[in-house]
Amino acid sequence: MNNIKIAVAKGDGIGPEIMDAVLSVINAAGVPLSYQFVDMGKSWYEKGFSSGMTPDAKATIEKLGILLKGPMETPKGKGMKSINVTARKMWSTYANKRVFKSLNGVDTVFSKAGIPIDITMVRENIEDTYGGIEHMLTHDVALCRRFITRPGSLQVHKYTFDMARKQGAKKVTCGHKANIMKLTDGLFLESFYEVAKDYPEIQANDIIVDDLAMKLVSRPNDFDVIVLPNLQGDILSDLCAGLVGGLGFAPSANIGDNVSIFEAVHGSAPDIAGKNIANPTALLISSCMMLRHLGFQQAATAIEQALHTTLNQGYHTKDFGTGKEQELNTTQFAEMLISNLPPITTVDVLNDASNESPELPKEFKTMVTPYNGDTFVNGVDLFIESTEQPSVIAHRIKDKLADSMELIMISNRGTQVYPEGSLLTECVNQYRVRVERVPGNPSLSADEILQFCMRLSPAIKLCSIEWLMIYNGQRAYSLAQGQ
Numbered sequence: 001m002n003n004i005k006i007a008v009a010k011g012d013g014i015g016p017e018i019m020d021a022v023l024s025v026i027n028a029a030g031v032p033l034s035y036q037f038v039d040m041g042k043s044w045y046e047k048g049f050s051s052g053m054t055p056d057a058k059a060t061i062e063k064l065g066i067l068l069k070g071p072m073e074t075p076k077g078k079g080m081k082s083i084n085v086t087a088r089k090m091w092s093t094y095a096n097k098r099v100f101k102s103l104n105g106v107d108t109v110f111s112k113a114g115i116p117i118d119i120t121m122v123r124e125n126i127e128d129t130y131g132g133i134e135h136m137l138t139h140d141v142a143l144c145r146r147f148i149t150r151p152g153s154l155q156v157h158k159y160t161f162d163m164a165r166k167q168g169a170k171k172v173t174c175g176h177k178a179n180i181m182k183l184t185d186g187l188f189l190e191s192f193y194e195v196a197k198d199y200p201e202i203q204a205n206d207i208i209v210d211d212l213a214m215k216l217v218s219r220p221n222d223f224d225v226i227v228l229p230n231l232q233g234d235i236l237s238d239l240c241a242g243l244v245g246g247l248g249f250a251p252s253a254n255i256g257d258n259v260s261i262f263e264a265v266h267g268s269a270p271d272i273a274g275k276n277i278a279n280p281t282a283l284l285i286s287s288c289m290m291l292r293h294l295g296f297q298q299a300a301t302a303i304e305q306a307l308h309t310t311l312n313q314g315y316h317t318k319d320f321g322t323g324k325e326q327e328l329n330t331t332q333f334a335e336m337l338i339s340n341l342p343p344i345t346t347v348d349v350l351n352d353a354s355n356e357s358p359e360l361p362k363e364f365k366t367m368v369t370p371y372n373g374d375t376f377v378n379g380v381d382l383f384i385e386s387t388e389q390p391s392v393i394a395h396r397i398k399d400k401l402a403d404s405m406e407l408i409m410i411s412n413r414g415t416q417v418y419p420e421g422s423l424l425t426e427c428v429n430q431y432r433v434r435v436e437r438v439p440g441n442p443s444l445s446a447d448e449i450l451q452f453c454m455r456l457s458p459a460i461k462l463c464s465i466e467w468l469m470i471y472n473g474q475r476a477y478s479l480a481q482g483q
């Protein structure tokens, strides 16, 4: 039978130890996999590869489409981007799936109360503040741009519902903060219900993320599958890891249409590297997610059974459990798992045993949803640096407006301070000035706006500008607090 070839990066710190342990278990389960080891990690940064991988490693992963990855260290220092985040984004692994299941032998508050946990969380993996697009607008004011896109949201919701359907889930819950971030989280939520329509057998509901955090710790069994934007998903998935015993038991799959990455959630644990005491469980469960993704259902189930048996017998690595006599090192733990593998009578045979991409695309793919409504420029938000009073700024701005424009308001840190506001609103040295077209005038042109900006100089120091759009007759920008 043809082997499926996957790329394997052992990683840094404890990576090689836990990866060797995991591969020994997969091999013992008779899974027809072969491995192409790739050069990725801290030492490759240090050798001058700024993305933390060699061009060969990149090409291999893009060709094979599956990467089993050990934890990787990001060298400290400004300008160093995490190789983990780079890999997830570069290959568009838009859905981060994490499964949180109680494990026998792993004591938690919930296991002691006899409450089993079984939650699957999907975190959008590309967008949100993780674009890392940040600027200092003044020496005092930093801005992070938070992108939520319709195609990106539809993609992750579709993956979530497909996965929920496959695993027979009854309910999918969307966590969000659309009550405050009405456009960004609003778009994520709107896309969720748009996709949910195609899965009528699955109950779809939503919950504000702070309420979700509270309910996850008080009533975790209310949840089945949860989908969240990137940052909220990052925080709440670690919270869920805590429900089942900590990061040492948290697997993770980064799923994309072309490349998927399977890795443990924890890092490279430099404090225990090289001691052969690390716990390989999280990487092992991640590899089971990978086996299922590839279609090796029986092998994944057999390995999970071996893990449950081992934990039930009370065996554990140093980082969890009690009972010194049953404490095993990494290699011994893997050997125990192998000895506990159930008899394997048949192995999964995949119809299409080749996972290799025939060819890479020739150009970037642009994702855009159909739109044939009206597009209208209603005005502009000017972000300016100033320590002057809002009324003084207003006077300077009004002086330079074209006849077709009017000053609507000025805000500071999102709160309106002109024409009305409270003198108790504390201001920093950066204001937003909102100028709109006078009603009855046509859409403002880019020329009109740019000429207005040029007239403001040098009296007003511009930091940034943002167009105020109307799509399909709907205002496509938020109001200031108090506007």
Ligand code: NAI
Residues within 6 Å of the ligand: 014, 018, 070, 071, 072, 073, 074, 084, 247, 248, 263, 264, 265, 266, 267, 268, 269, 270, 271, 272, 277, 278, 279, 280, 281, 319
């Ligand atoms: P860490 O997860 O490596 O370690 C935190 C603590 O948990 C340490 O005490 C460590 O000994 C323990 N620990 C972690 N995994 C363990 C395991 N499998 N068995 C037993 N004990 C374990 O987090 P830390 O120290 O913040 O990060 C270390 C490095 O890892 C950093 O360079 C960081 O950037 C990187 N990192 C990489 C990730 C990835 O590759 N996906 C994820 C998180 C961090």
